[in-house]
Amino acid sequence: DAGVTQSPTHLIKTRGQHVTLRCSPISGHKSVSWYQQVLGQGPQFIFQYYEKEERGRGNFPDRFSARQFPNYSSELNVNALLLGDSALYLCASSLGDSGANVLTFGAGSRLTVL
């Protein structure tokens, strides 16, 4: 069975540009979460979606937005990119949205902002 898939795997943008990252959850998983990991730190929570509704939002500016589609896939959008947005962006999926559900992570999308 396919795991959590993310695209693109690597991308380079310049300051001020916009980026869209995509995530396909494990089949049957209805919850998707997004995390940002900058070099040398642990992942930081950005968003959680369950059944197409936002269930949680981390301490990130409004430049960050996300949505979940009817097939449970998800997009993370970042506007007006800053150098500090350079990071590994991780998507995780789970069956449900409670803490009893194990999150399975994808390999991530590595964003470099120049």
Added chain:
Amino acid sequence: DAKTTQPPSMDCAEGRAANLPCNHSTISGNEYVYWYRQIHSQGPQYIIHGLKNNETNEMASLIITEDRKSSTLILPHATLRDTAVYYCIVRPYTGANSKLTFGKGITLSVRP
């Protein structure tokens, strides 16, 4: 903020048991203890989780103290491929916001 405290690093010899400690003295009754690991440049990998009782799976064992204020992850026979950053996380099991709050983790180095 992370609610767990882990030493920054440790090492062990290949084939030996690796015992990774974690303090979570402010854990609530409705919070699980989760362990994930991250091998360089890959996504975090789930290892094990528990609430009160000790747990074991094909990867590791999780020992939680009776007062639940600390736990130990045990890799029974460490291999070179177990070299990674290991994260101990407390996570509520109720409520809609079930995010994982990662700290800095502990870097485990397995030596030949």
